[in-house]
Amino acid sequence: MNVLADLLQYLFSGLTNGAIFALIALGFGIIYNATTIINFAQGEMVMLGALSAISFYHLKPSLPLAFVGGVATVIVVGLVFERLALRPVREPTPLTLIIITVGGAVLIKGLAMLYWGKEAYSLPSFSGEAPLYLGTATILPQNLWVLGLTALLVAVLEAFFRLTLVGKAMRACAYNARAARLVGIPPGRMVQLSFGLSAALGAAGGILIVPLTMGMYDMGTMLGLKGFSAAILGGLGSSLGGVLGGLLLGVAESLACGLISSGYRDAVAFFILLVVLFLRPQGLLGGRE
């Protein structure tokens, strides 16, 4: 078997995983921009998206419906989480809020375990499981779905931030919350919106990947951590950086797994993260603070 085909195969696998990391990284970025906190419950949103979509699918076997239902459920969870756990905090220093999100993550995971149990669940692929051949390398239709929908989501998100009034208002809040308030933008509303948006992104990522990976109550933790690494790698708060970070991380993992040894998969991802943090702490595309 030639090396080139193998490399292509690693690349496909890496890009698919990377696209999911990118979606999660974007979620981290949006909340960071609005609040300067890291929402460590982001990974759990991925898990909730995946599992609730599966539950919807069992109620009524329609994938579009399951997708919409899953995303909608998680948006509600994201909004409720912000309203009940974060907003009532009397002295909202970033550290307090970050620790609350860690607690929230543990709580959400625990509740998911009680509701769905410790079993793994699967969701059928969006369009069949017959692999497509590119030379000797293969790609699943689901991989294309992941890549395509991720690209679409990123484009829509970019357009939202650049072209719509609400998007511009959110960016204004990110740059300078006080100035934004002076011109009549309610920062509280924007924070709420950012939690809804990032929950939706996480849920979409979860539903896209679950036909490939199966869903379990504890799938979110590692994905959240990888997404966080991707966000840091690309530059926290930069959406292009998040996407780049995610894809780089995914490909690096897959190459490490294929070319060096499968035992080093996670190690390589976090090693790259450390190197970037040493050499370029603001991330690849992050602006200087």
Place this chain on the structure above:
Amino acid sequence: MKAKIVSRLFLSVVALSLLIFAGASASAKEPLVIGGVFSVTGTHSYLGDPEKKTLEMMVAESNAKGGLKGQPLKVVIYDDEGDPTKARLQAEKLIQKDKALAIIGPSLTPTSMAILPVTSKAKVPLISCAAGIGITSPAHERQWVFKTAQTDQMAVSRIYQYLQKTGINKVAILTVATGFGISGKEQLNALAPKYGIQLVAQEVFGEKDTDMTPQLTKIRGTAAQAVICWGTGPAPALVAKNMKQLGLTIPLVQSHGAASKKFIELAGEAGDGIIMPAGKLVIYKLLTDTDPQKAVCQEYDKKYQAKYSAPASSFGGYAYDAWRMLTQAVEKVGKDRAKIRGALEGTKNFVGVSGIFNMSPDDHNGLSPEAFVMVKIEKGEFKLLD
């Protein structure tokens, strides 16, 4: 004030202990205590949970029939959460405080290895539900330790026998990086020369990994004629899916860790054609009526279904066999621990859920590779291969 509280406390303690004594003397016969240590919660709860439930079910059943030799039974089960240190403390508690006659469990090899010095020193019979071969061998150093779970070695022998028969000698292995996978990898390596099998690739994956295509791509580049995957949980099903994705058509052999209905469900279409060794409980409905294990498996499955409305698992089966073996020994020789040990060692032709046990002073497991049957998944159902 302080003195008053203290005296009140003292009084209530006295009252409480009086109550306890009264309770104890009220029941003329003190219950016989059987101890259990299982990994009921945590990562390995899929093992410990059915084991605990099985033991509780059997004790309740036994008490409803008047107990063991006319004496009521009591089961004390501790949860070690898969932690060897906790298991050791709990074994000590079972021996010192609860005065357990014998102990069933633990669920895992590391926890079993941690408690066997304690139980052996106290001369309390231990029947482990874990797979590791080191738990009962060498048997002359493990006088007081028995086990009912099949060892990995038996599953490996069974797989290699099958591969040999079908003329496959170049194999790639893909094992999970947990105790189960590491032990499997050791045995796969150790037994390969005996069956003339050459391991052309040895890959590893993490328990929570969700994409094994890189490892399988590597395997695709070798001369492997079959892949053996050693893992538990959803990962083996992912391996099956990833192989289909890569267009890898060589046979996939799974370990007994994947032998469950759940695996078929998760693997979906990708499950078709997969071969694996399975304990007979999983496929008892396919056995002929002449197989002595069929009736035993059926009885256990029915009882478990009736009580917990979930199908019985092989893991619970280990506890079921241990319980039946132990109570049979007590029926025969009474409550003397040394005599019970002797009776356990003398267990012959004992038909259990996990196999037919023939214990001896040299073998405290008593099973042979025939405890496993090779099965193949066809159209979402298990089919017997031999």
